[in-house]
Amino acid sequence: MNSVVLRYTNLMVITLIVLSLFSFALAYLFPGHPIENLTGLSTEQLASGYQHAFNYASGESLLVQYWHYMAALFNGNWGFSFHTGLPLYEEIKHVLPASIELSAYALIISVLVGIPLGFLAALNHHKTTDYVLLSVSVLGYSIPVFWLALLAIMGFSLQLGWFPLSGRISLFYEVPVETGYIVLDILLSDIPNKRSALLDVVQHSILPTLSIAVVTTTLIIRITRRSVIETLDTEFVQAAYARGLSTYQVLVRHGIRNALIPIFPLLAMQFTTLLTNAMIVETIFSWPGLGNWLIQAIYHQDYPAIRAGMLTVSALVVVFTMSIELTIRLMDPRRRRVRRGTI
């Protein structure tokens, strides 16, 4: 077991190092002076008193430069944005929670809707319910997220006026930023009308969450359906039927647990899709998250911000995927020798 942990950690560290190398290379690949791309400060500004803060040793060899770059990264010294002039670490610390929050809402909804529907489809295998759910899921899966989001805006915001179309809370509420997670921040704050603020957050979240959740839900329906069908086909389920258990009893005692085990690793794989979709949807709904922030950075050719944003997103995906894989390996030793890497 220790060797598994070691192997995964090793893999993760190497991937992260490659990522950091790439992000360091970006400073040279982007147009302009490398030190400006790294720090976000002009060479004149650097000369006047920032050297101690950004000691990248630009005269030294690349390896030494990289070393200094990594040291600065770990110190939370990520450079400054060209556009806003604010420290990137602080900026990302403020926008990242918004993206995570949105993805989490979407994931929760997808799981809560997708898994029961997947079971429903599997239990009615080759019946109308199954076919209907399957076709709906194919349809949902094929709809581009940005188009769905725009459609939702047109219908529910512009035509019906039920939901607002931008941001995550009305600007009238002045919620002090503590954690960056708006719901937590509201609960922690001492603003006078918490309840209506929370309601406002819910109203703002519904459309973006649903737009992302549709794709993930359809995926989960399909994954669950297949897994349940496979489980129901196994011999121990047949044996349970043979012992005279009802369908309900079979499901509760043998079906659910065994069907769910292969679902979770696949769910974790969806995290990447979810995050990508969240970033697209953010720009449409002006959700103040990482995706929206990165798009703005690209728009303003803010190279330090693009570099830092790219590093954050990729590191996040790598760490998350690897940790989930590791957890699953530790929980389910059966996977040790089986085909790995199947989706």
Added chain:
Amino acid sequence: MTGCKPFITPQTMSNGIVYCAEGSPNSFNPQLDTSGTTIDASSHQIYDRLLDFDQESGAVIPALATSWSISKDGLVYTFQLRKNVKFHTIDTFSPSRIFNADDVLFSFNRWRLDTHPYHYVSGGNYTYTDSLGLAQLIKDIKRVNGYRVEITLNHRESSFLANLASDFAVILSAEYAENLINRQQMQLLDHRPVGTGPYKLVGFKQDRFIRYSRHDNYWRDTQLMEKLIFDITPSSSLRLAKLLTGECDVIALPAHSELDVIRQQSKLVLDERPGLNIGFWAFNTSKPPFDNPEVRRALAMAVDRNALIEAIYFDGAIPAKNIVPPMSWAYQSDINSISYNPVAAKKILKQEGFPEGFEMSIWAMPVERPYNPNAIRMAELIQAYLQQVNIKTQIVSYEWDAFRNYLTQGLHDSVLIGWSADNGDPDNFYRPLLSCSSIKSGTNRAMWCSEEYDEYINQALQFEDIQDRQYFYNKANEHIAQHIPLLPIAHASRYQAYRANIIDLSINPFGGIRFAGVSKNNE
């Protein structure tokens, strides 16, 4: 209190206004910047001026100065200041005294004197006052007593009062500035401002929002909302969408192509007002063959201006005859303007020695401006017209900063650009657009220098009486019509779109938006 009725619209919503602005301001001090975004965010919200313009007549009216007198020779202006005007209290500063003459001296000396401790804070560029040469015009500013200030000019200039009422002549707090010097945070003067205006700044996040709250001790007896919020939304279609859903109460710069959508909505109001601006086609008169007025006349005759206006402005503009719009008193309706006549244009070109025509460039500005919402499209149309008189054209455009830079260097043959005035005085059109000195400061796009013209506009400033000044501006108008350094195309209307429950919002013809006195009804 709200516990029993959780699902109602909170009180805060109805007590504030959301304005969807097109961008983030560079600072909160209009002295430093002529960009409309900065002015909208600061000038009339945070600050007051000594004088204001009457919104209807354009006359100069008292603001922080209750009255003023001008000496007989027109050189000494004495202002009596308003008493009991309080500055904003912000979390890092509470004023200990009310507004007085020291604040006026501080604010004006900042851009006037380079020895002033704050002159070089935030860059030291005072675009507006520099372009008008106000620092050179003012000889001295004296504090007579706590509530009386005397300004002496080097020479007579009748547009002086109008300049003091413009968006840029704001009054800052001298006490706050001193406080910042002690705290060694001088740059905060322009970023965490303290003024006497109706709203005070409470929060700003770049590209996201600006928050203001009511100035409780505002000296004017006007209705103020508890909160004023600028929601920064660069995309014009998104601004319109937010207006439709009610997330914005007022939006900045509705696009000309979207005006009909707004008109069709019963819950929205679209205000239209003729703008104090001019869109024109300027010829680079420093270059042959454009130094020949007859060639310029031929080019002007080859283009059908009415068709241009229809295609570019939809119905949001009126054809221009002079460089000043009809709402200015210097406007002359009976001037003989050029009409579309390609045959005559060809004839003139032949007479002037260009029977085969020639090649030229049309520079088209890359950005949308009220006076010309689509210069590149307009250039394409002009290209087609000029083809008919055998002139081959090339359309040139650069990124906006570089574009203006190259224009100042005079690299263009002709350019489609325009001008929005900052105050109601006609000098604000005549001087920056065509005077000799404005070639260097970079607003004379025709690179045109006529001593006769300069003489007219200088003389016009020697008189206070409008009728006397009108005489000289008429001369100037005729001189322009005769020499055609530029072809005036259109005066575009200004639009403002807002929800029907917003009360008393009007378009400020002389600059930035004003939210003092604007209120909101619950729907």
